[in-house]
Amino acid sequence: xxxxxxxxxxxxxxxxxxxxxxxxxxxxxxxxxxxxxxxxxxxxxxxxxxxxxxxxxxxxxxxxxxxxxxxxxxxxxxxxxxxxxxxxxxxxxxxxxxxxxxxxxxxxxxxxxxxxxxxxxxxxxxxxxxxxxxxxxxxxxxxxxxxxxxxxxxxxxxxxxxxxxxxxxxxxxxxxxxxxxxxxxxxxxxxxxxxxxxxxxxxxxxxxxxxxxxxxxxxxxxxxxxxxxxxxxxxxxxxxxxxxxxxxxxxxxxxxxxxxxxxxxxxxxxxxxxxxxxxxxxxxxxxxxxxxxxxxxxxxxxxxxxxxxxxxxxxxxxxxxxxxxxxxxxxxxxxxxxxxxxxxxxxxxxxxxxxxxxx
Amino acid sequence: xxxxxxxxxxxxxxxxxxxxxxxxxxxxxxxxxxxxxxxxxxxxxxxxxxxxxxxxxxxxxxxxxxxxxxxxxxxxxxxxxxxxxxxxxxxxxxxxxxxxxxxxxxxxxxxxxxxxxxxxxxxxxxxxxxxxxxxxxxxxxxxxxxxxxxxxxxxxxxxxxxxxxxxxxxxxxxxxxxxxxxxxxxxxxxxxxxxxxxxxxxxxxxxxxxxxxxxxxxxxxxxxxxxxxxxxxxxxxxxxxxxxx
Ligand SMILES: Nc1ncnc2c1ncn2[C@@H]1O[C@H](COP(=O)(O)OP(=O)(O)O)[C@@H](O)[C@H]1O
Ligand SMILES: [Mg+2]
Numbered sequence: 001x002x003x004x005x006x007x008x009x010x011x012x013x014x015x016x017x018x019x020x021x022x023x024x025x026x027x028x029x030x031x032x033x034x035x036x037x038x039x040x041x042x043x044x045x046x047x048x049x050x051x052x053x054x055x056x057x058x059x060x061x062x063x064x065x066x067x068x069x070x071x072x073x074x075x076x077x078x079x080x081x082x083x084x085x086x087x088x089x090x091x092x093x094x095x096x097x098x099x100x101x102x103x104x105x106x107x108x109x110x111x112x113x114x115x116x117x118x119x120x121x122x123x124x125x126x127x128x129x130x131x132x133x134x135x136x137x138x139x140x141x142x143x144x145x146x147x148x149x150x151x152x153x154x155x156x157x158x159x160x161x162x163x164x165x166x167x168x169x170x171x172x173x174x175x176x177x178x179x180x181x182x183x184x185x186x187x188x189x190x191x192x193x194x195x196x197x198x199x200x201x202x203x204x205x206x207x208x209x210x211x212x213x214x215x216x217x218x219x220x221x222x223x224x225x226x227x228x229x230x231x232x233x234x235x236x237x238x239x240x241x242x243x244x245x246x247x248x249x250x251x252x253x254x255x256x257x258x259x260x261x262x263x264x265x266x267x268x269x270x271x272x273x274x275x276x277x278x279x280x281x282x283x284x285x286x287x288x289x290x291x292x293x294x295x296x297x298x299x300x301x302x303x304x305x306x307x308x309x310x311x312x313x314x315x316x317x318x319x320x321x322x323x324x325x326x327x328x329x330x331x332x333x334x335x336x337x338x339x340x341x342x343x344x345x346x347x348x349x350x351x352x353x354x355x356x357x358x359x
Numbered sequence: 360x361x362x363x364x365x366x367x368x369x370x371x372x373x374x375x376x377x378x379x380x381x382x383x384x385x386x387x388x389x390x391x392x393x394x395x396x397x398x399x400x401x402x403x404x405x406x407x408x409x410x411x412x413x414x415x416x417x418x419x420x421x422x423x424x425x426x427x428x429x430x431x432x433x434x435x436x437x438x439x440x441x442x443x444x445x446x447x448x449x450x451x452x453x454x455x456x457x458x459x460x461x462x463x464x465x466x467x468x469x470x471x472x473x474x475x476x477x478x479x480x481x482x483x484x485x486x487x488x489x490x491x492x493x494x495x496x497x498x499x500x501x502x503x504x505x506x507x508x509x510x511x512x513x514x515x516x517x518x519x520x521x522x523x524x525x526x527x528x529x530x531x532x533x534x535x536x537x538x539x540x541x542x543x544x545x546x547x548x549x550x551x552x553x554x555x556x557x558x559x560x561x562x563x564x565x566x567x568x569x570x571x572x573x574x575x576x577x578x579x580x581x582x583x584x585x586x587x588x589x590x591x592x593x594x595x596x597x598x599x600x601x602x603x604x
Contacts, residue, residue, distance in 0.1 A: 002461075002468035003454060010456030010501075270452045271469065273413060274517075275441025277434070280470025351413050 003271070004288035007264075018256050019296040022335065025249045026300025029327045032245060034308050036238040037318030039172075043231045046109060046136075046170035048221050051118040052090060052200030054207060055224035056080060056216045065217045065227045067094060067171075071195045072216060079214035085205035090117050091196040093183040096173055099143060099154045106142040109170035110154070112183020112196070121166040125177035132162040133182075138174030140164040152176075155189050171230050172316075249331060254338020257289050261342035265349040273351035285346050289339035290332075297328050297335075361387045361410060361525045361557050366419030368405055368580075379405040380416065381580035387525065387557035392548050392570065395561045397577035403561040404449075404529055406577065410559055411446055411527050412436040424524050441469050445518030445556070447528040447547075451510035453502040459513045460485055460498040463520045481520050488516040492546060508539035515546060519554060526556040532564060544570050 008015050047055065047067075058070040072091070081089050093112030098105045113126040125134030133152060140146045140161075150161045154176070168175040178186065184194035199216075207218045225231050268281055301324055308319040368380040379402045387393045395403050408414045409421060412428045421428040423443050428436060440446075453462050463485045467477040489498050492512040502510055511531055518526060528547060532540030544567040551558040560571070568574060574586040 002465055003456065006454075006456045006461060267454050270448070270454065271465070272437075273411070273440070273446055273448075274466065275437050275439075275444075275469050275471075277437060277441075277470030280468070283470075352408055 001284055001287045003267070004284045004291070008288060008291060014260070015292055018260070019292050019299070021256065022253060022293060022296025022331070023300040023303075025245075025252060026297045026328065026331050027303050029242070029245050029249060029331065030301055030304035030324060031307060032238070032242055033323040033327045034304060034317045034319060035315065036235075036242060037320065037323040038316030039234055039238065040231065041318050042169040042172050042316040043234065044169070044225050044228060046111065046122055046168040046175045047225065047228070049121045049168060050090065050092065050200040050221070051120045051123060052088070052202050052221070053204075054201050054218040055221050056199040056201050056211065056218045057197075057224065057227055059211070059215050059217045065219075065224075066229065067197060067227050068229065070197050070227075071193060072197070072199060073195055076214040076216055077196065077199065080199055080201055080210060080216075083205045083210040085203045086201060086210075087203035088118065088201070090114070090123070090200040091180070092198050092200060093180065093187060093195075094170060094197040095183075095187050095190060095192060096171065097155055097186065097190060099139070099152050099176060101143045101146055101150065101152050104144055106139075107173045108139055108142070108154075108176045109173045110183060110186055111170070111175050111177045112180045112187075113177055114180055118202075122168045122175060122177070125163070125165045125168065125175065127162040127177060127179060129162075130179050130182040131157075131159055132179075133159040134177040135161055135164045136166065136168040136175040136177075137164065138167055138169060139176050142174055154178075155186050157182075157186070171228060246330065246334070250334040250338065253293075253331070253335040254341060257335065257339040258342035258345075261285055261339065261346055265345055266353070268346050269349045269351050269353045272349065278347050281346055282343060285343050286336065286339055289336060293332050293335040297331050300331075301328050360389055360422075360424065361559070362420075362422040363406070363410060364420040364422065366406075366409055366416045366421065368402075368409060368414065368416045378580050380409065382419070383577070383580070383582055384419075385559075385575060385582070387559050389524070389557050390552055390555040391572045392551045392558045392560060394568070394571035394574040395559060395577060396563055396565060396574060397583075399563065401577045402580040403563075403577055405580075407527050407529050407559060407561055410525070411444055412440055438471060441466075441471055442521065443524045445521070445523035445526045447511070447514050447518045447526070447531050449530045449533055451502070451507070451514040451534075453510055453513055453517075455502055458499045458501055459489060459494055459505070459516075462502075462513050462517050463488065466517060466520050477521070480522075484520055484522075488520055489513075491550065492516045506539075507534050508543060511535065511543050512546065515543070515550065519550060519556070522554070524557060526551065526558040528558065528560045530561050530563065532562070532567075537566075540564070541567065 057065040058072050059065060060069060077091055080086060095110050097110050099108045113123055115126045115128045117123040125136060127134050135146060143152060146161055148161050148163055152159050152161060188194045211218045308317045311317045363383055363385045366380055366383050369376040369378050383406060397403055409416050416429060423439060426439060428439055457465060464481060467481040489495050492515055494509060494512055497509060531543050548570040575582050576584045
């Protein structure tokens with residue numbers, strides 16, 4: 001790294017420029033990943049956090065299974081309960097509606113679940129009594145920071161808040177948990193038939209066979225998200241943007257280091273002629289790229305985390321390793337890859353050219 | 360000491376090959392400044408590149424010290440270069456980001472084993488060498504802040520800092536004016552004698568002939584004459600070729 005460090009200092013302006021571009025791209029990727037993650041988790045965290053190995057939905061007579069259309073008869077529920085290998089079946093009713101408190105109303109997702117099911121952020125919200133509800137953190141906030149003991153009206157009926165729990169979302173609306181009976185009543189008052197929407201099933205049954213026999217489809221939770229219309233359309237376009245951004249980042253960062261390294265090839269030829277080992281040249285070039293990448297990515301990520309923390313209240317923004325560490329690592333790898341490609345020109349550069357006058 | 364023994368080098372030239380060095384035998388002894396001259400394109404640089412182990416001859420042997428360099432692998436040749444050979448290029452070929460002192464220090468940063476010992480040795484010789492080439496006051500300047508002659512002096516110091524057995528110099532004065540060129544030639548002659556390097560110096564400019572201990576003339580890749588002191592030893596056959604040119 002002897003020459004690399006001195007190059008960094010000597011050509012400070014150029015490296016600051018490259019570092020700034022890396023930082024900006026990291027900021028873009030990180031911010032978009034955070035937003036996408038935020039939107040996605042607002043869409044689906046209520047589903048993903050249900051306990052169970054598979055999400056079971058009604059198999060529609062035509063088209064694909066869908067959360068909004070699914071309705072599972074008690075007959076089908078029983079078939080799943082009776083199937084060998086099934087250890088647990090959690091029936092969940094899901095319908096979107098409105099909840100109000102002191103004149104403010106807000107769109108919410110009503111989840112009907114039995115109290116005492118396997119513990120999770122979502123199931124822990126389930127109240128004991130039919131005139132009680134459990135609020136997710138987002139729902140409590142949307143209802144003017146409601147707390148336990150407050151009264152909330154849903155579709156004309158009044159409920160007492162029994163608890164305020166963690167965060168859970170469904171289709172961009174915060175989750176409110178009701179007992180199965182209270183939920184069925186609410187569903188009917190909105191024109192539904194009161195049958196549950198989905199089952200969270202645990203165990204090791206012959207998933208396909210039981211699903212066919214009961215007129216349902218069973219999917220791992222993550223795949224079942226494709227049955228959420230809003231999720232499908234969002235993730236499609238946002239995912240495409242992120243993929244494109246990654247492609248462009250790879251090109252830009254890679255191209256930067258390729259050009260930079262090619263510019264150095266004369267110096268490298270001299271060093272080779274003087275007896276530098278290929279290893280030392282490689283360490284020098286990759287080390288230099290790594291320094292610039294780490295500083296650029298570090299700065300970019302700092303800004304992402306700062307913005308994400310600030311935006312936390314106003315925007316759905318997810319700050320998690322998946323939206324910070326993962327894009328940062330990907331950027332670093334892409335940059336090093338570009339440098340490694342450029343490195344081939346380094347190690348291939350002909351020391352003979354150092355001897356000639358063509359420099 | 361360096362010995363080239365019956366060395367031939369060809370380059371591909373369309374469908375045939377052009378012979379750049381044609382059965383050359385040459386010995387450079389310790390403390391002796393050997394000049395190599397000849398018209399442009401006669402193979403002087405190619406000869407030097409072979410001596411520097413930068414290119415392998417088609418046939419013949421290159422012996423540096425007691426090592427037969429023509430049989431070495433690429434990596435071993437690199438090591439030999441790093442430890443036993445000093446090279447001064449036609450252009451000074453300094454690294455733009457390094458100060459004069461660092462241009463010398465880099466010779467201990469080229470990888471390979473014994474890095475720590477090399478670093479210590481190089482550091483202890485740097486000031487003395489910069490002084491020897493007359494740049495004691497310019498040690499902290501970068502190439503852009505030095506004149507052409509000063510740059511060439513740094514390059515000479517760099518080539519000597521690891522105390523090589525062999526010093527190879529390719530037209531060191533081609534980018535300099537007469538006066539500075541003469542000073543560089545005198546410096547090389549002086550250092551060769553003082554530090555006992557076996558020096559091969561390519562030059563097409565014979566105003567400095569009096570500084571050379573021996574002089575070989577190359578035409579079309581072949582040695583056509585050798586001069587030791589003022590005695591010209593000319594091969595009849597080769598002399599004939601020379602007059603033809
Ligand atoms: N890398 C190369 N590829 C092909 N031909 C070369 C190469 N280097 C030198 N030559 C040829 O070899 C001959 C000798 O060149 P060179 O050693 O550079 O001569 P000098 O240094 O005496 O001017 C010339 O004919 C030149 O064209
Ligand atoms: Mg030449």
